[in-house]
Amino acid sequence: MKSLTSLQLFLLLSTTVFNLFSSTAAIGVNYGMVADNLPSPTEVANFIKSKTIFDSVKIFDTNPNVLRAFANTGITMTVTIPNGEIPNLANEGAASAWVNANIQPFHPQTKIKYISIGNEIVLLGNPAHINGLVPAMIALTEALRKAGPQFQDIKVTSAHALNMFQGLTVPSLARFRVDLAETFFKPVLQFHQQNKSPFMINPYPYFELNVMSDNIDYAVFRKTPGVFDPTSKKTYSNALDSLLDKTYTAMSALGFGDVDIVIGETGWPSLGDPGNKAAGMDNAASYNGHLIRKIVSGAGTPLMPNRKFETYIFALFNENQKPGPIAEKNWGLFQPDFSPVYTSGALRDGPQPNLGNPGFDAEVKPGQPLPKPVQPMPSPPAANAKKFCVPKPEATDAQLQNNLDYACGQGIDCRPIQAGGVCVEPATVRCRAGFAMNSYFKSKLGVDSACDFGGTGQLTTVDPSYGNCRYV
Structure with missing residues (x-):
């Protein structure tokens, strides 16, 4: 397919028929469980069904206790397959065995809507996972077909972080990374187009602040002068719209805007x-409160007007055992006792947030051009090859085991740190945790805070590699 000029692309964007998409949007929530004080899955299912606006839930595994708890609730579920299982699932027999073990015992009593194969694999950068994703998606879809007609409404997808764009640019000129556009994203999008399944993304304006001149108001939907895209002549009143339109433009450039x-x-x-x-309650309330209002309103984006996006808020609970900076433990809408952390509008009959003048449904005149970043975008992992994350000497084995479990x-x-792996010896918690902590640190593009692990990690320029065990 020939590449489109900017003019041709925008003619395509402006004439796309959006009634291809659902006229209603699900508001869902991510239910993470990295905590030691959470209520039982049955209590959680009852709470979500009876007290909240959420009609869908996304989990990060196929926990059978959770799936049983949501049976006959009418709430749709997204389950997740760990990244490490991707290469094996390209085998049809393995894919069928996975469906038999993890889907057939629960669906349709538990309404499983999506299976996400892996999470943010491009960000983590493992070639085996990247190369194996499309074959695994194809094999799993075929396994669902063979399992029977009651399973064919389950769609297969994979969630992607937004490190997938080539450089910094305005939404109207966004393109997928040149090293992955044709070899990875095009086959992924072809799969979605053929199977009528969605392209799932994880847009976090919080993590984009460094390329928005730390414009917090713009990131959390507060009223600002807006950011003007001179190519499309569109003004962006909030960061989420910009990220969504970047995704849409990059997809359309490959011919998959539908x-x-x-x-x-x-x-x-x-x-x-x-x-x-x-990070703070006021900003969290502004972001999630406006987000809920925006999704329900169907306001769409400058390039996708009147389009509703199925959305899963992260996260249901604060999770007290997540390592890393304090913020990592505090993404929840609710405390473990179901009390709201702040007023977000997520309770069905609860108070509504005082949002003031929102930054998405008011008319905004063209404002300033896109701000220049005050610091460069994070370098890819290879650029940080001489910086390593290792355990602090005073970290206990119990703390390091938690780090190991979380990172993996x-x-x-x-x-490499499992039986038969090149880093399995010496078989101590400290050595295995050190490898996992460093791998997690590199997967987060070498951002220093990703090595915190609750104060048990530290950065070093001394390469801890030994023998055939390489810390990359």
């Missing part, structure tokens, strides 16, 4: 480390 977009994760932390001016649970490749 593929639906689902927001798999987005949210804002209500508490952060000292000096973190972005985030989809990094932990096979």
